Every structure is written in structure tokens, then in C-alpha cells.
Amino acid sequence: MGDxxxxxxxxxxxxxxxxxxxxxxxxxxxSLQLLQLLSDVLGEIDPKxxxxxxxxxxxxxxxxxxHLLGILKYKPPxxxxxxxxxxxxxxxxxxxxxxxxxxxxLQRTSxxxxxxxxxxxxxKLEVPAEFLQDDTVADLNKQYEELxxxxxxxxxxxxxxxxxxLSTAEIRRDISAMEEEKDQLAKRVERLKKRVETxxxxxxxxxxxxxxxxxxxxxxxxxxxxxxxxSQLFHVEQRLQRAQVQLKEMQHVVADSKPESLxxxxxxxxxxxxxxxxxKIPSEMESKKTSVYYLEKVVAEPAxxxxxxxxxxxxxxxxxxxMNQLIEKRMITYEPTDSKFSMYRQQASIISRxxxxxxxxxxxxxxxxxxxxRQREQKSSQAHKLGGSxxxxxxxxxxxxxxxxxxxxxxxxxRQEIAEITAEYGILQRTEELLRxxxxxxxQQLQATEEKKGISGYSYTQEELERVSAVKxxxxxxxxxxxxxxxxMVKKLNAMVTEKKASLAPVIKELRQLRQNCQxxxxxxxxxxxxxxxxxxGLETNRSxxxxxxxxxLEECAQEESNYRYINCMKxxxxxxxxxxxxxxxxxxxxxxxxxxxxxxxxxxxxxxxQENLGKKLREKQKVVRESHGSNMKQIKMWQDxxxxxxxxxxxxxKQQNQAAIGQIIQEGGKDRLVL
Numbered sequence: 001m002g003d004x005x006x007x008x009x010x011x012x013x014x015x016x017x018x019x020x021x022x023x024x025x026x027x028x029x030x031s032l033q034l035l036q037l038l039s040d041v042l043g044e045i046d047p048k049x050x051x052x053x054x055x056x057x058x059x060x061x062x063x064x065x066x067h068l069l070g071i072l073k074y075k076p077p078x079x080x081x082x083x084x085x086x087x088x089x090x091x092x093x094x095x096x097x098x099x100x101x102x103x104x105x106l107q108r109t110s111x112x113x114x115x116x117x118x119x120x121x122x123x124k125l126e127v128p129a130e131f132l133q134d135d136t137v138a139d140l141n142k143q144y145e146e147l148x149x150x151x152x153x154x155x156x157x158x159x160x161x162x163x164x165x166l167s168t169a170e171i172r173r174d175i176s177a178m179e180e181e182k183d184q185l186a187k188r189v190e191r192l193k194k195r196v197e198t199x200x201x202x203x204x205x206x207x208x209x210x211x212x213x214x215x216x217x218x219x220x221x222x223x224x225x226x227x228x229x230x231s232q233l234f235h236v237e238q239r240l241q242r243a244q245v246q247l248k249e250m251q252h253v254v255a256d257s258k259p260e261s262l263x264x265x266x267x268x269x270x271x272x273x274x275x276x277x278x279x280k281i282p283s284e285m286e287s288k289k290t291s292v293y294y295l296e297k298v299v300a301e302p303a304x305x306x307x308x309x310x311x312x313x314x315x316x317x318x319x320x321x322x323m324n325q326l327i328e329k330r331m332i333t334y335e336p337t338d339s340k341f342s343m344y345r346q347q348a349s350i351i352s353r354x355x356x357x358x359x360x361x362x363x364x365x366x367x368x369x370x371x372x373x374r375q376r377e378q379k380s381s382q383a384h385k386l387g388g389s390x391x392x393x394x395x396x397x398x399x400x401x402x403x404x405x406x407x408x409x410x411x412x413x414x415r416q417e418i419a420e421i422t423a424e425y426g427i428l429q430r431t432e433e434l435l436r437x438x439x440x441x442x443x444q445q446l447q448a449t450e451e452k453k454g455i456s457g458y459s460y461t462q463e464e465l466e467r468v469s470a471v472k473x474x475x476x477x478x479x480x481x482x483x484x485x486x487x488x489m490v491k492k493l494n495a496m497v498t499e500k501k502a503s504l505a506p507v508i509k510e511l512r513q514l515r516q517n518c519q520x521x522x523x524x525x526x527x528x529x530x531x532x533x534x535x536x537x538g539l540e541t542n543r544s545x546x547x548x549x550x551x552x553x554l555e556e557c558a559q560e561e562s563n564y565r566y567i568n569c570m571k572x573x574x575x576x577x578x579x580x581x582x583x584x585x586x587x588x589x590x591x592x593x594x595x596x597x598x599x600x601x602x603x604x605x606x607x608x609x610x611q612e613n614l615g616k617k618l619r620e621k622q623k624v625v626r627e628s629h630g631s632n633m634k635q636i637k638m639w640q641d642x643x644x645x646x647x648x649x650x651x652x653x654x655k656q657q658n659q660a661a662i663g664q665i666i667q668e669g670g671k672d673r674l675v676l
Contacts, residue, residue, distance in 0.1 A: 005023060007106070012026075017041075017044070031092060031094070034093045034095065036052070037098075038065065038102060045072070046068060046117075049065075062087065066087065071116065122148060122151070122152070207497075208493050584601065
């Protein structure tokens with residue numbers, strides 16, 4: 001508790017509270033001051049609660065604090081009775097209640113401030129069901145819930161951005177790098193502009209290139225939309241296939257099922273449920289009640305020692321032995337061996353036990369089936385969230401297996417073809433190698449023949465000329481084809497540009513009209529806003545004046561109420577005094593002496609007479625004391641002198657005895673010397 005108070009004082013002395021408390025001053029705070037301190041801490045968490053508790057009733061203060069503590073999820077310690085004590089302590093400002101609340105609030109102020117801020121927007125306003133029947137109210141409620149969800153998402157994104165935000169230095173470095181890159185790009189654009197200005201019709205070419213780029217971007221967006229629509233179509237087809245499979249399964253089940261089989265299943269289920277309700281569950285409840293009764297009985301008894309346990313065990317053994325003897329006697333007396341009922345009883349007991357066991361097994365199987373179904377639903381929902389496919393049914397799995405088998409057959413066939421192609425590739429590779437060797441041998445023979453004839457290098461030169469001519473012809477074909485493609489592209493671009501202009505002309509006209517309407521609406525909106533601002537300013541001034549007037553009237557009302565209560569109390573006091581005076585007069589004028597004796601006047605008269613008599617006696621006693629005072633004082637003085645005289649005589653007698661004893665000792669000592 002001391003550490004708790006120390007922590008509270010340290011936190012209150014820091015920003016933003018700055019209370020300058022110490023342990024003694026904090027512990028000496030009164031209940032009203034503690035409540036005001038708690039209200040200040042709650043006001044720091046939620047500014048709406050920064051109020052002076054003297055301006056509100058104690059019930060309102062407690063209700064306001066309890067509401068905010070409930071929003072902040074403060075859990076008071078203890079049970080329900082302790083919760084009522086907690087509320088009462090919060091109303092009265094008990095230290096045992098307020099100190100733990102302050103400790104809890106000051107430990108997590110920033111977290112609670114965020115929670116209080118979110119509670120302003122996320123505490124749902126409960127609308128009664130009868131109001132939701134109205135379409136307008138239902139739409140507003142739905143819009144309210146959607147806005148709440150949007151606020152949640154925006155707040156999460158804001159927190160993530162705060163957590164993962166870059167530092168200022170990194171942002172400045174990025175900005176400087178982007179500015180340098182921007183300057184470089186601007187220089188490159190200037191250079192390209194200078195190079196393009198020398199080309200004829202460069203403006204038209206730039207416009208055509210710009211249109212081409214926009215069309216390419218549009219083509220990419222259309223391709224992306226096409227891909228998205230393909231994926232959506234694929235998902236829809238999968239859902240359709242699953243729905244068709246489920247429909248077939250349901251049709252198959254409905255086709256196979258007959259009314260007799262359905263009735264039989266329902267009768268079995270009804271019999272099982274009736275058995276559970278009439279036999280199994282009541283017997284289990286009875287056994288549980290008896291076990292609870294015995295356990296409560298054991299708990300209520302005092303604690304047992306080992307000797308008590310040993311005695312109970314021996315008693316239990318004796319009772320069991322007696323039970324066995326009684327069972328044997330009963331079997332001998334009431335169940336002869338030739339009786340057939342014993343066999344039927346045994347069979348009935350065996351069947352009942354089997355029935356109970358099977359019922360328990362069926363119940364366990366049903367529970368296991370329900371748990372497995374819940375797990376399957378959870379797994380399917382998780383798979384759906386992760387983007388996976390759903391669990392296959394039996395027919396889908398069979399189709400999947402048949403597809404796998406066909407694919408496996410196709411795979412084996414293709415694998416065999418690949419092996420044949422690989423063998424043929426090896427044969428062709430060997431043939432190529434042999435042909436290459438023969439070609440090299442023929443080339444060597446050709447070179448030797450050319451050297452003999454004196455025309456070495458003739459074949460190589462001829463091959464090079466043929467190759468160059470083939471390359472030249474290919475290049476000429478490519479150039480012609482490129483020029484044709486460029487002319488066709490320019491024609492297509494011109495046609496597309498004219499088509500786009502024709503299609504955009506009505507849109508541009510409509511856009512001009514809309515812009516004009518937008519300007520008119522903007523001007524009208526500005527005028528309305530000026531009127532609204534002036535109206536708001538006037539209403540705000542009126543509101544502030546009314547608030548001041550209401551505040552003054554409330555203060556006056558409080559003053560008049562206090563005056564009324566004071567006057568009412570004084571009135572009650574005067575009425576009581578008047579009632580007492582009437583009763584006194586009634587008793588005083590009453591002819592009954594007993595009644596008159598009970599009157600206050602008579603009582604005070606008797607008391608006055610008694611005091612007067614007592615005063616007379618005391619004055620007489622005082623007179624006697626005064627008259628005998630001188631003689632008494634003389635007598636006291638004479639007794640004191642007599643006491644001193646007797647003390648002097650006693651001292652002289654003691655001294656005389658001491659001197660006589662000393663002289664006797666001296667005489668005896670002298671006699672002893674003479675004898676020696």
C-alpha cells in the first residue's frame with residue numbers, strides 16, 4: 001500500500017498535474033478533495049470529465065465516473081457484494097476505493113487516453129428494435145455502422161503509419177534525391193526538346209506519340225480488367241460447379257429416400273431422445289444429486305483423524321459382510337434354482353446395461369460428429385480466407401482421381417515419346433558427326449586440288465560472296481517491310497485520332513456545360529456559406545449570452561434554495577419551541593397536581609428552592625468557619641511548636657545516650673590497661 005501511494009504521489013507531482021504533494025499531505029486529503037483529484041485525472045484522460053464536482057450532485061459525479069471507468073474496462077477487485085461497496089465508496093470518497101483507481105489510471109495514462117478517444121466514436125448507440133422497422137432509421141443505422149467500421153480501419157492504418165514511419169533525416173534525404181533526379185530529368189527533357197525541334201512536324205509527332213502512350217495505358221488497363229474478369233469468371237464457374245454437385249447430391253439423396261425410411265429415421269431419433277429424457281438423464285441427475293448430498297455432508301462434518309478413518313473403514317467392511325450374507329439368504333429363500341424368472345432378470349439387466357452403453361456410445365459419437373463438423377467449418381473458413389479452394393466432396397474427389405489417372409496415362413505416353421525422340425536425337429547426332437568428318441576430309445581434298453591448280457581460296461571466297469548477297473537481300477526485305485509497317489501505323493493512328501476526336505466532341509460539350517453549372521453552384525454555395533457563418537455567429541453570441549444568464553439564474557436558484565432550507569429549519573425549530581411552550585402552559589394551568597409537577601416551571605422552581613437552601617447552609621457553614629478561624633489557627637501554631645519541642649527533646653536524649661556509651665567504652669579501656 002505504501003508503494004502504491006508513493007507511485008501515485010510521484011505521478012501527480014509530474015506533468016501535466018504538478019500537484020506538489022508529499023505522502024503526508026496526500027494521505028490527509030478529505031473525501032471531497034480525493035473525488036476532485038480523481039475527476040482531474042479522468043479529465044486528463046477524457047477532456048469531457050474535466051469538471052468541478054462542486055457544481056454537480058454526488059449521484060451525477062458517481063454515475064459519470066462509473067461510466068468512464070466502465071469504458072476504460074476497469075475491473076474492481078472482489079465479488080458482487082464488493083462491487084456494491086465499491087460504488088458506495090466511490091460516492092463517499094473512500095480512500096480504500098479511490099487509491100487503487102488512481103494507481104490503475106496513472107499506470108497506463110497514454111493507453112487509456114487512446115481508449116477514451118476511440119470510445120467517443122466506437123461505443124455503439126443501441127437503437128430499439130421497434131424503431132429499426134422504419135426504413136429511414138434502418139438506413140441511417142446501417143450507414144452509422146459502416147462509418148464506424150471505416151473509422152476503425154482508418155485508425156489502424158494511422159497507427160501502422162505511426163509505427164512504421166520514417167525519420168526526418170531519411171525523408172529529407174529522399175526529398176533531396178528526388179529533387180536531384182527531377183533536375184536531371186528536366187535537363188534530359190530540354191535536350192530531347194532541342195533535338196526534336198529540328199525534325200519537321202515534331203508537334204504533330206509528339207501529339208501522336210502522346211495519344212499512342214495513352215492508348216497503350218488504356219490497353220494495359222483493359223487487359224488488367226480482362227484478367228480480373230477472367231479470374232472472377234473462373235471463381236464463379238467453380239462456385240457454380242460446386243453448387244451443381246451439391247444439387248446433384250441433394251437430388252440423389254431425395255431420390256433414394258422414401259417416406260417410410262424418413263419416418264423410420266425420425267422414429268429412431270425420437271425413441272433415442274425419449275430414452276435420454278425419461279431414463280438416462282433422470283438417473284444421472286439422481287446419482288449426481290446423491291453424490292452432491294454426500295459430499296456436502298462430508299464437508300459439513302468436522303475434520304477426521306487417521307483413527308476415525310480406520311474406524312469408518314472397519315465399519316464399512318462389517319456392513320459389506322452383512323450385506324453379502326443378507327443377499328445369500330435372500331437368494332436361498334426367494335429364488336429357487338428351478339425358477340425361470342432369474343434367467344429373465346439377468347437377461348433384462350444385461351440388455352439394460354447394453355442399452356445404456358450403446359446410448360452412451362451414440363451420444364459420444366454425436367458429440368464427436370458435431371465437434372468434427374465445427375472443425376471442418378473452421379478449416380473451410382480458414383481456407384476460404386487464405387484464398388484456397390473448399391474441401392472436395394465424394395463425387396468431386398472421384399472426378400479428381402479419374403482426371404489424375406488420365407493425366408498419368410498421358411504423362412506415360414509423352415514420356416515414351418520423349419524417350420524415342422531422345423534415341424533418335426542420339427542417332428542423328430552420330431550421323432551429324434560422321435557427315436562433319438566426311439565434310440572435313442572433302443574440304444582438305446578440295447584445298448589440295450586448288451593448290452595443285454594454282455587457285456587456292458577460291459571456294460572460301462565464293463561462299464563468302466553468296467553469304468553476303470543473302471544477307472543483303474534479307475536486309476532489303478526487312479527495310480521495305482518496316483517502311484510499309486510505319487506507313488500503315490501512321491494511317492491507323494490518324495484514323496484513331498479522328499475517331500477519338502469525334503467521340504470526345506459531345507463529351508467536351510457536356511463537360512463545358514457541367515463546368516458552368518459547377519461555377520454557378522460554387523458561387524451559390526459561397527453565398528450560402530457566408531449566410532450560414534453569419535447565422536452561426538449570431539446564434540453563438542445568443543447562446544453565450546443565454547449560458548451566462550442561465551448560469552446566473554442557477555446560482556441565484558442555489559442561493560434561494562439554501563435560504564429556503566435555512567428558513568425552513570428555523571421554522572421547524574420555532575414550531576418545536578412553540579409546541580413546548582403550549583405543552584408547558586397546559587401543564588401549568590392543569591388542576592391535576594401530578595401534571596403540574598411535571599411542568600418545567602415547577603421543576604425549575606423546585607431546583608431553585610433546593611439551591612437556595614443549599615446556599616443558606618453553605619453560608620452558615622462559612623460563617624462558622626470564619627468565626628472559628630482565628631482560634632483554629634492559633635491552635636495549629638501551638639501544635640506545630642509542641643511538635644518542634646518534642647523533636648528537640650528526642651534529639652537531646654539521643655545525643656546524651658551516645659555520649660554515655662562512649663564514656664563507658666573509654667573507662668573499660670583504661671581498666672584493661674591497668675590490668676596489663
